Amino acid sequence: MLPELITEGAKNTLVFTFFSFLGGLAIGLLVALMRLSRRRSLRWPAAVFTDLLRGLPALLTIIFIGFGIPIATGWQFPFPKYFPGCLALSLVAGAYMAETIRAGIEGVPRGQMEAARSLGMPYPVAMRRVVLPQAFRLMVPPLTNELVLLFKDTSLLAVLGTLAGGKEITKFARDFANARSNSSALVAGGIAYLVITLPLIRLVAQLESRTRGAR
Amino acid sequence: MISITGLRKSFGDHEVLRGIDLEVAAREVVCVIGPSGSGKSTLLRCINRLEEPTAGRVVVDGVEVTGPGVDLDKVRTSMGMVFQQFNLFPHKTALGNVTLALRTVLGMDSGAADARGRQMLEVVGMAGKADAYPARLSGGQQQRVAIARALAMEPKVMLFDEATSALDPELVGEVLGVMRKLAEQGMTMVVVTHEMGFAREVADRVVFMDDGLVVEQGPPAALLGSPREARTRSFLAKVL
Numbered sequence: 001m002l003p004e005l006i007t008e009g010a011k012n013t014l015v016f017t018f019f020s021f022l023g024g025l026a027i028g029l030l031v032a033l034m035r036l037s038r039r040r041s042l043r044w045p046a047a048v049f050t051d052l053l054r055g056l057p058a059l060l061t062i063i064f065i066g067f068g069i070p071i072a073t074g075w076q077f078p079f080p081k082y083f084p085g086c087l088a089l090s091l092v093a094g095a096y097m098a099e100t101i102r103a104g105i106e107g108v109p110r111g112q113m114e115a116a117r118s119l120g121m122p123y124p125v126a127m128r129r130v131v132l133p134q135a136f137r138l139m140v141p142p143l144t145n146e147l148v149l150l151f152k153d154t155s156l157l158a159v160l161g162t163l164a165g166g167k168e169i170t171k172f173a174r175d176f177a178n179a180r181s182n183s184s185a186l187v188a189g190g191i192a193y194l195v196i197t198l199p200l201i202r203l204v205a206q207l208e209s210r211t212r213g214a215r
Numbered sequence: 216m217i218s219i220t221g222l223r224k225s226f227g228d229h230e231v232l233r234g235i236d237l238e239v240a241a242r243e244v245v246c247v248i249g250p251s252g253s254g255k256s257t258l259l260r261c262i263n264r265l266e267e268p269t270a271g272r273v274v275v276d277g278v279e280v281t282g283p284g285v286d287l288d289k290v291r292t293s294m295g296m297v298f299q300q301f302n303l304f305p306h307k308t309a310l311g312n313v314t315l316a317l318r319t320v321l322g323m324d325s326g327a328a329d330a331r332g333r334q335m336l337e338v339v340g341m342a343g344k345a346d347a348y349p350a351r352l353s354g355g356q357q358q359r360v361a362i363a364r365a366l367a368m369e370p371k372v373m374l375f376d377e378a379t380s381a382l383d384p385e386l387v388g389e390v391l392g393v394m395r396k397l398a399e400q401g402m403t404m405v406v407v408t409h410e411m412g413f414a415r416e417v418a419d420r421v422v423f424m425d426d427g428l429v430v431e432q433g434p435p436a437a438l439l440g441s442p443r444e445a446r447t448r449s450f451l452a453k454v455l
Contacts, residue, residue, distance in 0.1 A: 114265050115302035115361075119316035119368060120292035129319060133306050 002188060008165060009172035010192050015082060016154040016168055020089035021147055027094025032101035033127070046098070053095035059156050062088040066160040081166035085157040093150050100146065104139035105131060141207040148200045152193065169193065216241040216372060216403045217262065222271035224257055231257045233427035235271070239372075242401045246414035246435070249424035250450055255407040258424070259374050262405065263294045276371050292320060295365030299377040301357040303349040309336060309360045310345040313367050321368070335363040339393050355386030359393055366397075373397065375406040411455055415439055423447045 034046035053061065065088035070076055077083045108131050116126035155170035167175065173189030176182075217239040224232040231254045239245050247255045260266040262273055264280055264287060273280040278290050303312050313332035317323045323331070336342045339359040349357050358378060365373060375394065379387045391413050398404055398417050408414060414421050415435045422432040423442070431444045439455075442448050 109300075109302075111298055111300050111302035112304065115296075115298060115304070116316075117288075118263055118265060118291055118294070118296040119364070120288045120320045121316055122288050125319050129315060130304055134304075137306075 005169065005172055005176075005185070005188055005192065009167055009169040009189065012082075012166060012172075013151070013154050013168040013192075016085055016089065016157060017147070017151045019082070019086040020093055020154070021150055023086060023090025024093025024097050024146075024150065025143075027090055028097030028101050031094060031098035032105060035098065035102055036105060050095045050098050053092055054099075058089075058092045058153055059159065061092055062156050063159060064088075065091070081163050085154075085160050089150060089153060089157070092153070093146065096149075097143065097146055100139055100142045101135070103142075104135035107138045108134045138211065141204055141211055144200060144204045144207060148197055148204065151196060151200075155193075216243070216276055217405065218272075218274040219258075219262070220272045222258070222261060222273065223269045224254075224261055224266060225269045230269075231427055232261065232268075235424075235427075235429055237422065237429060239403060239405060241371075241403055243419045244398045244402075244404045244406065244417055245420050245422060246418040247405065247407045247422045247424060248409070248411070248414060248450075249430075253424045254427040255424050256376050259296075259376050259405060259407050262372075262374060263291050263296055265296075288320070292316075292368050293371045295362075295368060295370035295373045297358070297361050297365055297373070297375045297378045299380050301349070301354070301361045301381070303357050303361055303364075305349050308346050308348055309341060309352065309363075312349070312360055313364045316364070317367055331367055332363075335367045336360070338366065338396075339363045340389075353386060354382045355389045358382065358390045362390075362393055362397075372403045372405070375404065375408065377407055377409065379408070379410060409454065411439060411451075423450065425450065 031046045031049055034042040035050070037043055062085070066084040069084075077087075112130055112134065113126055116130040117123070121129070154168050157168055158171035158174060160166075169189045169192050173185040176185035217237070219235055219237040222232055222235040222237075223230065233254075235254075235258055237245075237258075247258065249255050257266055261268045262275065262280070264273075268281060271281065275290060276293055278293075279285060280287075280290055303309075304315065307315060310329065310332045313335050314323075314325070314328040317328040317331060318325060333342060333345060336345055339362050341356060341359050341363060344352060344356060344360075349360070352360065362378075378394070379390050382390065387410070391410060394404070394406070394413070395417050406413075406418070418435045420432060421435045421438045423430050423438060423444070423446075425446050431438060431442060431447045438447070439451060442451060
């Protein structure tokens with residue numbers, strides 16, 4: 001049992017985490033920039049998006065994307081083993097990260113943007129070359145924290161993980177425990193999560209104290 | 216070089232600038248003095264439109280900065296600005312601070328940008344610290360790098376917004392020294408300052424502002440020595 005828990009379950013958990021984190025980061029950055037825009041037509045869709053996805057239970061969003069959309073439209077996602085799960089988690093993570101990224105950008109002193117603009121840099125250049133590099137430094141601890149949450153939230157994909165080879169740790173452990181009437185698979189799954197999350201949690205604590213020290 | 220007419224600026228209900236007219240000739244050094252809250256900094260920030268004027272016109276080197284459809288990024292390259300808080304980019308070295316806009320705005324390749332950057336750091340006496348990050352520099356050194364960063368764009372005008380107000384007293388001199396050198400080389404400068412000694416020695420003209428208006432202006436000896444207006448006299452009595 002243990003080899004497959006690692007080679008299939010843990011592998012899939014990491015794949016879901018990796019792509020959802022990248023997707024969440026991209027969505028989060030886009031939504032954060034929209035929320036900071038001077039244009040209302042960009043600000044309000046971004047606000048609706050973050051409020052909606054933070055207001056809904058993640059599990060419902062996952063079920064909606066994974067089952068609701070295919071049922072309603074008859075359309076099948078490409079790469080059904082991974083894509084719907086990654087999309088749903090990217091949207092949820094993106095909504096939370098958008099707030100983190102926005103706070104990071106707002107944490108950079110206004111004078112930085114002003115100095116860049118006074119040198120003739122257009123807004124996008126000033127944002128990319130001056131503000132965002134500094135904002136990302138402020139965002140590393142909270143984003144790492146969100147990585148931990150996202151990693152654990154991949155367990156919600158157990159509701160979708162019915163395709164062969166697509167089970168992440170929780171689904172794998174649960175199926176195994178059900179089939180054998182033996183709970184040790186659940187314990188093994190729990191340990192697999194902790195092996196990843198505990199070092200990350202320590203890392204976040206360290207990063208946070210270092211950022212505080214540097215200010 | 217700079218022509219300001221009827222400039223007004225409100226923040227909400229509060230009118231900070233209440234109709235400013237000011238001309239600055241090429242190669243002229245104008246020092247703007249006045250109590251805090253008089254609108255000096257806002258005036259300066261309206262010249263390169265870091266603040267959006269509520270009304271009025273600003274023309275710099277023949278370009279109407281307040282005109283419709285003006286290419287703000289382009290006109291800003293002709294105006295260097297130096298801030299009270301330096302605003303160096305903390306993630307860039309001294310040289311990186313100077314070269315960033317050369318590369319991203321003027322499109323210079325890194326070789327040419329580095330060459331001009333080092334030359335500018337030389338001008339402000341910071342060539343030896345080209346590879347230091349701002350956090351490793353004193354306030355005076357940071358401000359000199361900030362001046363080099365602005366000069367590198369070869370501006371026609373330099374705007375100084377209380378450039379020495381955030382400095383420890385013993386560091387003020389080195390920054391004023393650089394500014395004095397610039398003035399002697401014929402740079403057109405608008406200097407918002409509390410340094411009366413600098414205004415007296417370097418300025419061609421001193422402008423006294425109070426409550427959003429230009430109260431009085433003239434040559435430094437006259438304005439600082441025998442001011443006509445009561446408000447100017449009472450301000451100078453407090454700071455001199």
